[in-house]
Amino acid sequence: MVQVWNPNGKYRVVSTKPMPGTRWINLLIEQDCRVEICTRQKTILSVEDIIALIGDKCDGVIGQLTEDWGETLFSALSRAGGKAFSNMAVGYNNVDVKAANKYGVAVGNTPGVLTETTAELAASLSLSAARRIVEADEFMRAGLYDGWLPNLFVGNLLKGQTVGVIGAGRIGSAYARMMVEGFKMNLIYYDLYQATRLEKFVTAYAEFLKANGEQPVTWKRAASMDEVLREADVISLHPILDKTTYHLVNKERLAIMKKEAILVNCSRGPVIDEVALVEHLKQNPMFRVGLDVFEDEPYMKPGLADLKNAVVVPHIASASKWTREGMATLAALNVLGKIKGYPVWSDPNRIEPFLNENVPPPAASPSIVNSKALGLPVSKL
Numbered sequence: 001m002v003q004v005w006n007p008n009g010k011y012r013v014v015s016t017k018p019m020p021g022t023r024w025i026n027l028l029i030e031q032d033c034r035v036e037i038c039t040r041q042k043t044i045l046s047v048e049d050i051i052a053l054i055g056d057k058c059d060g061v062i063g064q065l066t067e068d069w070g071e072t073l074f075s076a077l078s079r080a081g082g083k084a085f086s087n088m089a090v091g092y093n094n095v096d097v098k099a100a101n102k103y104g105v106a107v108g109n110t111p112g113v114l115t116e117t118t119a120e121l122a123a124s125l126s127l128s129a130a131r132r133i134v135e136a137d138e139f140m141r142a143g144l145y146d147g148w149l150p151n152l153f154v155g156n157l158l159k160g161q162t163v164g165v166i167g168a169g170r171i172g173s174a175y176a177r178m179m180v181e182g183f184k185m186n187l188i189y190y191d192l193y194q195a196t197r198l199e200k201f202v203t204a205y206a207e208f209l210k211a212n213g214e215q216p217v218t219w220k221r222a223a224s225m226d227e228v229l230r231e232a233d234v235i236s237l238h239p240i241l242d243k244t245t246y247h248l249v250n251k252e253r254l255a256i257m258k259k260e261a262i263l264v265n266c267s268r269g270p271v272i273d274e275v276a277l278v279e280h281l282k283q284n285p286m287f288r289v290g291l292d293v294f295e296d297e298p299y300m301k302p303g304l305a306d307l308k309n310a311v312v313v314p315h316i317a318s319a320s321k322w323t324r325e326g327m328a329t330l331a332a333l334n335v336l337g338k339i340k341g342y343p344v345w346s347d348p349n350r351i352e353p354f355l356n357e358n359v360p361p362p363a364a365s366p367s368i369v370n371s372k373a374l375g376l377p378v379s380k381l
């Protein structure tokens with residue numbers, strides 16, 4: 001149930017799951033790590049399972065977003081001499097960073113490498129919902145198609161409609177650019193911070209369209225989230241999950257959205273009150289959703305699976321080969337960097353140097369979320 005690489009390595013690094021590619025393993029082995037990969041056929045490991053994997057001596061762990069990294073695990077890792085943990089994910093709502101700080105454990109995440117892949121899935125769900133792709137596919141396979149009809153699976157045209165983005169960070173901005181450029185949608189967004197680069201992009205694209213005699217696209221930074229919900233035709237959620245975004249979309253907020261709106265969630269399940277969503281979908285058959293994440297993963301709230309106006313996929317937003325291999329590499333290098341005492345990379349959004357397979361990666365941890373709290377040195381590069 002545990003696969004061991006380089007048994008005589010000086011540092012013991014545990015990965016709670018097999019991860020795509022081999023570069024991450026090779027990079028650890030080259031730096032004298034013994035790599036142990038848990039190959040148990042159990043999808044979600046419990047805290048007890050992980051304590052057993054950590055054992056008596058462990059220098060670092062690469063873990064997954066399905067695991068509960070809190071006081072118990074960080075104290076176990078610390079007792080085993082470990083000083084490094086990395087999530088193989090950009091979000092780290094499964095990690096109690098305060099507990100990690102208490103035990104001096106660095107917490108890594110994997111930003112940047114999944115931005116475009118995740119945004120592409122959000123775009124796919126937007127299109128699938130708008131054009132009723134899954135319903136139409138089921139209809140076809142069921143042998144129900146007996147000829148073209150003017151009213152068959154009529155959906156929404158995106159061009160000229162308004163796309164709303166809640167949380168215009170890395171992924172939200174990438175998604176916004178795809179929808180604006182690809183489908184000539186107007187943009188309205190809500191974020192705590194101004195998305196200056198995104199605004200500049202839309203302005204420049206509008207100029208380009210105008211110069212070509214086309215209707216220019218527009219953008220607006222909304223003063224409140226409700227403004228986005230009221231005005232947009234397609235709304236995609238991309239904030240982090242924390243106390244402020246839990247059930248951000250609830251019964252009241254669903255009620256202010258357009259009856260034929262499309263809602264997409266590729267952030268984290270609890271950002272939507274899923275029970276309220278199921279009720280809303282039942283009451284409003286023209287309202288459609290595309291969901292990658294769920295409140296009680298791996299489960300769906302009762303009724304959701306029966307609804308034709310919901311497209312549901314199993315948390316695959318970051319699932320492209322390049323991205324998943326890159327995430328594994330970044331997670332391994334986060335752990336390695338702390339073990340070797342390397343500094344932390346100065347800009348976690350500029351991770352390309354770590355992903356170039358033709359050259360050795362920089363001697364730094366790509367992204368440590370509690371580097372300030374732990375007073376870790378920052379790379380000069």
Ligand SMILES: NC(=O)c1ccc[n+]([C@@H]2O[C@H](COP(=O)([O-])OP(=O)(O)OC[C@H]3O[C@@H](n4cnc5c(N)ncnc54)[C@H](O)[C@@H]3O)[C@@H](O)[C@H]2O)c1
Pocket residue numbers: 090091092111112114115118166167168169170171172190191192193238239240241244245266267268292293315316317318
């Ligand atoms: N489904 C998946 O497989 C998948 C893949 C990657 C990321 N994610 C999720 O997407 C999230 C975003 O990733 P990112 O790389 O774009 O992160 P990011 O930090 O670049 O962007 C998050 C944005 O949300 C904004 N925000 C925070 N609180 C908010 C609030 N209350 N209202 C509105 N905006 C708010 C922040 O200001 C920031 O701009 C991750 O935290 C993760 O949970 C999911």
